Amino acid sequence: MVLITAPRTVQTPAKLRINGATKIYESKSGPVHALEDFSLDVREGELICILGPSGCGKTTLLWALSGLHALTRGEVALDGRPVTGPRPNELGMIFQDANLLPWRNLRQNIHFPFEIKRRPVPRQRITALLHETGLTGFDGSYPRELSGGMQQRASIVRALAQEPSVLLMDEPFGALDAFTRDEMNLLLLRLWSESAQTIVFVTHNISEAIFLGDRVVVMTPRPGRLARIYDIDLPRPRTIDMMFEPSFIELIQDIKRTVEAGGRHSVEVE
Template sequence: MSAATAKRPKLTVEDASKFYDTPTGRTHALDRFSMDVQDGEFICVVGPSGCGKSTLLWSMAGLHALSSGRILLDGEPVTKPSPQIAMVFQEANMLPWRSLQKNIELPFEIRRQAPARDRIGRLLERVGLAGFEGKYPRELSGGMQQRASIVRALSVDPSLLLMDEPFGALDAFTRDEMNLLIEEIWLETKKTIVFITHSIPEAVFLADRVYVMSARPGRLSKVFDIDIPRPRPLEVQAAPHFVELVAEIKGSIEHKAPARPAAA
């Protein structure tokens, strides 16, 4: 393997731009956004509401075509969903008529593959859901459903895990638990993760680097390296350096001022 190949980023986003045509006109969602993610990195993306964070992530997953620019995974263009990419959405998206086990096995059914039951069993044990395989979504809390969605994503052994504000709907206590859990799983598996969040403390707690997007159309505004040692206990959020990083990132986020009403 050449040195150039060895240093190639796991994920590359080059000048990604996206326009949507809607009944009320054209919307410019992304504007020439670029980023490189190394193999095994945990990257968080933050920005004001409506700045195109989810559009960016869905494009990484091959679910949205870009208007211009390109996304590469291991040097290959991402133009459609790939077995190497898994995604955890804002909602757990559990099918109510299927048990937890059957919900987790759904990606294998779609791919017409035998489910990796040994891997699924280990993951269920790891996230504290062993023994709940026969339960239905209505019998599980929101946090348990999101744990199941993480197991479902990891069960196919992806090389890239995309997470679209997966803990935003959870209460603060459960969200803290889930942040600890996903950090522990990442430390164990070293999967490459791109994580979208509105919470700057969550981004600082989880990330190796935080990418800040501007208000729509989403452009790259700034990148912050998070130099806090791992593993990170929840108590680190009270440390002065952590608080300073959160304040600095918050101060870098631009919000468009609301339009003033025309003078009478």
């Protein structure tokens, strides 16, 4: 008997397709060119890190992906459909600040988006997520009673409770101390490995980007262009020890050089 098998390397279509994204803000002091001709396909289920120096247009790019603001030129498509406005059921957003309402306790904060959208609250899912993130017993606490790391974990629960297929994260652990950041990165990897979610994670921290990502996309200084894409072949599950291996440190240096070279490139072009 002859078995004919289909090739396994079938190219999956992009989950998110960014095509020629360009953004020029009109401000009182004149136009600000934040993003220039940025194109990228984000694969279904991948954790992709967007890395670049402060002010290079990372938040601008993420907001365009979320549909929260429009591009000057170019477009973004989710599952092949153009993103022209917010799609909160499909695209979840997590910011550097946990953005919890101070007058609501933790569970009430997590319920808030469901109340706004008049959707039923998935109580069991929320209880399971609180457990997974080590927040069991704190759901009656108010944000001021929680540490920064706990507040950010609550904002992750709030986003994941809505089961978005894509999670957009904007330097979510940037305000945390180094130990809490490591802890949060491990937590994020665990939650992601148990889901089918696609994550776009923005950071200016090189080692964080390498530690988390399947790929690291390096941006040039403003206006943000794509400088280079690194495939990260570190095995999973990842451990903090991996950050001290020589190959990890070499990669940090390599990416650092790319960021710096990107700077020279943009000066030459202007």
